[in-house]
Amino acid sequence: MEVTFKDVSLSYDGSREILHRLNFTIPEGTLVSILGPSGCGKSTTLMMISGLLAPTSGHIFFGDEDVTKQDALQRKVGMVFQNYALYPHLKVLDNIMFPLKMAKVPKAERREKAIKLAKLVHVDDQLDKKPGSLSGGQQQRVAIARALAKEPSLLLLDEPLSNLDARLRIEMRQEIRRIQQETGVTTIFVTHDQDEALHISDHIMVLNSGKIQQFSSAETLYDNPSNLFIAQFIGEPVINTIDIEDFDDELTDHVDAEILKRAKKVGIRPEALQDHDTGADTLATITTKVKTFEKFGREKNALLDFHGKRLLTTEIEAELAEGQELPLYLQKSGFYLFDQEGTRIFGGDQDVE
Amino acid sequence: MLNEKPTLKSTGKALLYLLPMLIITITFNIYPILKSFIMSFYTKYDFFRDIVSQYGFDNFKFLFSDPDFHIAVKNTLIFVIGVVPLTVIISLAIALLLNRITWLSGLFRTVYFLPFVTSTVAIAQVWHWIYNGDYGLLNYFLSFFGVNAISWLESPHYAMLALIIMSVWKNLGFNIVLFLVGLNNINERYYQAAKIDGANTWHQFTNVTVPLLSPITFLVSVNGVIGSFKVFDEIFALFNGTPGPSKSALTIVYYLYQKFYTEWKYGIAAASGVVLFFMILLVTVFQLWYSKRHVHY
Known part of the structure; x- marks a missing residue:
């Protein structure tokens, strides 16, 4: 019924x-x-x-x-x-x-x-x-x-x-x-x-x-x-959430200026941080520093430092050494921007070609 | 240590811990029980010098032929059958009602518990007046229904009924508290499940409350049966030290009391105590057997 x-x-x-x-x-x-x-x-x-x-x-x-x-x-x-x-x-x-x-x-x-x-x-x-x-x-x-x-x-x-x-x-x-x-x-x-x-x-x-x-x-x-809330509640490991101010100008050329101005929080799924260029799927590149790198069975987790904030990725292919510099490719799917109220204003199907 | 093996030393230590309570129990419970069993076989006894010159079954023979003892057994059984079921049903009903009200529930619970903490003599005095044939409240109340004045305490026909009513009322307080505890222990989920399963209020009562309350009902009825078999002080107080008009409220314990303290027939008194012991044992064993099948823990 x-x-x-x-x-x-x-x-x-x-x-x-x-x-x-x-x-x-x-x-x-x-x-x-x-x-x-x-x-x-x-x-x-x-x-x-x-x-x-x-x-x-x-x-x-x-x-x-x-x-x-x-x-x-x-x-x-x-x-x-x-x-x-x-x-x-x-x-x-x-x-x-x-x-x-x-x-x-x-x-x-x-x-x-x-x-x-x-x-x-x-x-x-x-x-x-x-x-x-x-x-x-x-x-x-x-x-x-x-x-x-x-x-x-x-x-x-x-x-x-x-x-x-x-x-x-x-x-x-x-x-x-x-x-x-x-x-x-x-x-x-x-x-x-x-x-x-x-x-x-x-x-x-x-x-x-x-x-x-x-x-x-x-x-x-x-x-x-x-x-x-949904972005943080759904998904394991939990989505990376950082403030928009933590980015310098990495996003400027890739996201509409109007949207960037309204954005408050950035959400990046751990699998949306790739260590190799994926061509059209890549939205932007950022440079990070490896803090820790762990392997359990099939899982490879890397904890990274990005402008003093922590990011987690599960998509590392190479072996990493602690402290090394690592360029990362932000994927279009799995990257979201949220405004003051927490509503999604960028990312998801509408922004993935 | 939890897995310690019993040794002579540890057993001795355990015994030391138990000793204080053991001394009291042996002196005031175990010894008198054994002594009264033995005493019931005294047929020739000089109690001034504590010399027993003959043992035998004469005391029991006397009891079986004594019409007073027959009356006592009959009255005791009437009392038990009258008091226990009424106590269980009424206290359960009141507990169910008390469980429903939230308004002043503490006050009501206290009010219903009061008879338990009040002395039997005081209660009997109050009921003495309630039962008064000329000025009593009960007759006054009954007169509204066109019932003629009843001499509750003076008529052999009504004395036992008067005794039963007072005892039921006196027993309510404690049993209500027990039932309230039992009711509170039934998880609200069972009622919700029953509601979902389509059980109306009555079916919830018969299918959830009654079976899940059965351990308490069992406790209350066993307790009630044992207590009622031993009834004495209510009679003594209500009928001013007599076993009711023309022995209408003579019970086994009252009989025992008379033989022991007024007639000094120790052997017969002890024998009647032994008979009472086996009657209670029989009923309690029956209750235990019944509970195996109908009480759900």
Whole structure:
């Protein structure tokens, strides 16, 4: 089902506003991640979609229907909580059957359906166990099965992978993607881990301090960050950020003077600093001094000094000695200028031929 | 060290640490228990010189043929069956309500806890007046519903009911606090999950609150059963040192008290104590067995 927020705001005690006039539409059948740092309001947004929390103002639509006034009972969404919230006193099978029991589905049908779902999430060999004796990954699968049991038109996942170890996390995010594609249910996935969001979703909504920063595909977020926050938040290693004053006249001939005058911050992705001339892709050249040079497996990281500021690059081909002078070629893709408010005014697709 | 092997020295040291409490427990608990078990078999006993000249089962035989003891057992069972379920249900209901209100919640909690810290004698005096046949509040209240005046404490038909009502009320305070702790320990997430799963308020209560509260319910009921089997001071205080009109509130402990302190029949008193011990043991074992299947930790 399509989910639409219209000017939705939320404040907890009437004075402190947590979410400010959110407007977005989540298309039917897609997997959308809500991504943001801790305390940005992403879980709160999910709670409002589920109906566990009511917005202070604004309207929420499921399809064409205004559900703002409906509570969680009436909205009938499926939800997986961060700590799974499986009923500790019920066996796995009973946990999955619980929503069906509440919907007064006949017992035999309930069982059949629950077993089918358990197979879908690969926990059909654990049906008689209590949640306490399952591993984190298994609990998570049961929680997904329970959320899917009543065939919700909307599946909400609140940081479902945060309690798992690194390897299992990667496995489970592929599982979630598989289950979502098999069932075709519109899924909203809350996470603070950009890696998770980038790998799993069709679209990503980045939230910060209660405002939507950007809502687009993962690729667009990386290639065309709409502002400095997105540029710094997305990408590993983090984008190099320096002030425009740190440049002497390296940019003068390559960027429009009008734009240069408005620019405040410069963002350079670590892979946009090449040690060889790339011809048409090169925007400008700068001279730096090598501070440190490290190699781990395939990775080569060089920390450079540029007019007293530090720059990191991952694109060095030759071996470097500390203290040596190094000319670098700034690539057009991965170079951004931001104005006083942090909005991007140069770089991204529009400036790459 | 955590992985230290027990040696003679370390065991001796541990014993030294335990000794102060051990001395008190042995003197005031273990020894009297053993002594009363032995005493229940005294059939010929000269208590002036502490000489036992004969052991046997005569005391138990006497109990099984004593109509007073039959009354005592019957009354004790009525009291337990009357008090425990009512205490559990009412204190759970009040705890649920107290858990809901935020306004002056501290004050209300204190008010409900007060009976627990008040002396039984004081409580009994207050209820004595409430139950008063001519001027009592309870009869006054009942008169609004057209109920004729009841002589609560003087009629053998109502004395046990009066005792049960007062005991339930007295027990509420502590059990409410226990239930409140239990309710607070239930993670809000379970209720949210249940709501998402389509459970209305009643289904949330039966499917989340009741099963997750079962350890506390178990504690409260075991505690209540043991406490109720041992009831004595409420009776003594409410009926001014008598076991109620025509023995209508005579319980096992009251019987024991009478045999021991007024009739000096130590053997019989001890035997009735042993019978009470096995009754409590039986019920508690049953409760433990039941809890294995229905209590979720």
